[in-house]
Amino acid sequence: MPPRRARVAPRRLIETIGSDPATSHPTERVQGDETDQTVLDGPDHGQESRMGGSTQVMELIREVVGLVRQQRGPQQLFPSASSSDQGRSIAEFRKLAPPxxxxxxxxxxxxxxxxxxxxxxxxxxxxxxxxxxxxxxxxxxxxxxxxxxxxxxxxxxxxxxxxxxxxxxxxxxxxxxxxxxxxxxxxxxxxxxxxxxxxxxxxxxxxxxxxxxxxxxxxxxxxxxxxxxxxxxxxxxxxxxxxxxxxxxxxxxxxxxx
Incomplete structure (x- = not known):
């Protein structure tokens, strides 16, 4: 019998095109397309198709995350001590009116x-x-x-x-x-x-x-x-x-x- 044809849901293609200064987050351009894919009979072919699609999505996500990190630069998890911190400490000490x-x-x-x-x-x-x-x-x-x-x-x-x-x-x-x-x-x-x-x-x-x-x-x-x-x-x-x-x-x- 002839192969069945099924319509696949639109796929999001994420392309990092810069950084939005107002939000400090990369902007995304979303392109939707509809693609006809031939679904062959047999469970093995369907499983391979789904696994291949999942792998491509994960690779795409990793690429986008890598680009975002490069644009933002390294971020500190914990703020380092600064002179202003020390100044506040001395100001707090002086509130006790030490001579x-x-x-x-x-x-x-x-x-x-x-x-x-x-x-x-x-x-x-x-x-x-x-x-x-x-x-x-x-x-x-x-x-x-x-x-x-x-x-x-x-x-x-x-x-x-x-x-x-x-x-x-x-x-x-x-x-x-x-x-x-x-x-x-x-x-x-x-x-x-x-x-x-x-x-x-x-x-x-x-x-x-x-x-x-x-x-x-x-x-x-x-x-x-x-x-x-x-x-x-x-x-x-x-x-x-x-x-x-x-x-x-x-x-x-x-x-x-x-």
Missing amino acids: AFKGTTDPQEAEWWIDEMEKSFRAMGCTEEEKIRFATYMLQDRAHHWWESVERTMMQDAGSVTWPGFRMAFYSKYFPSSRIRELEREFLSLSQGSMTVEDYEAEFDRLSRFAPSLVQDPKSRMSRFEEGLRPRLRQGLAAVHSTDYDDLVDRAKNMEII
């Missing part, structure tokens, strides 16, 4: 400035990099010139600047050595006594900055803090395992109110 520091001959004024910086750091949850960036931004006049020279030396020696490193350099500049030794002795003899755990913690944190070699790692810091607690609290903490310094302090505060 500027121009230099001083009064150790108490220098210590007060460090305390104010660290209070702002805690409020914002600053990273170590942010602490350095924010604190050095607040240095002015003589203090700014001092930091420019010290920073070069620290970068050459260590390759980076940490907040503890900045703090020790700052103390070396604005604290006389006799005052630093006095604060070290205060830290060595510090005990809770009649203070609450919260007050003892505050004094421990303040004085430990002047004796970094005694609390150079979490374990030594926890051990030193625990030794200064009242005997009842110290004995209670010996029966439990604290995971870190903050956990140790929290446990001591809880035991204090029992």
Whole structure:
């Protein structure tokens, strides 16, 4: 019997002809045509025809996608940090009204400035990099010139600047050595006594900055803090395992109110 003839639905031919500036998407020209195709009897020929058509469509789609990517260029999945991001961060830091520091001959004024910086750091949850960036931004006049020279030396020696490193350099500049030794002795003899755990913690944190070699790692810091607690609290903490310094302090505060 003669072969049957069937009409095939219109096929879309997509041709990328440029980029529409208003939409940033390639424009498409759609051409419709109607083609008569001879459909031969037999299941094998029909299956081959359908598979061939599907392959051509997939190839056409891949070509169009490739052209679109070439025209648009590489796109970033995640925006990179820019100077405006850093500017916003500094602007946010300044909303806390941190004091500027121009230099001083009064150790108490220098210590007060460090305390104010660290209070702002805690409020914002600053990273170590942010602490350095924010604190050095607040240095002015003589203090700014001092930091420019010290920073070069620290970068050459260590390759980076940490907040503890900045703090020790700052103390070396604005604290006389006799005052630093006095604060070290205060830290060595510090005990809770009649203070609450919260007050003892505050004094421990303040004085430990002047004796970094005694609390150079979490374990030594926890051990030193625990030794200064009242005997009842110290004995209670010996029966439990604290995971870190903050956990140790929290446990001591809880035991204090029992």
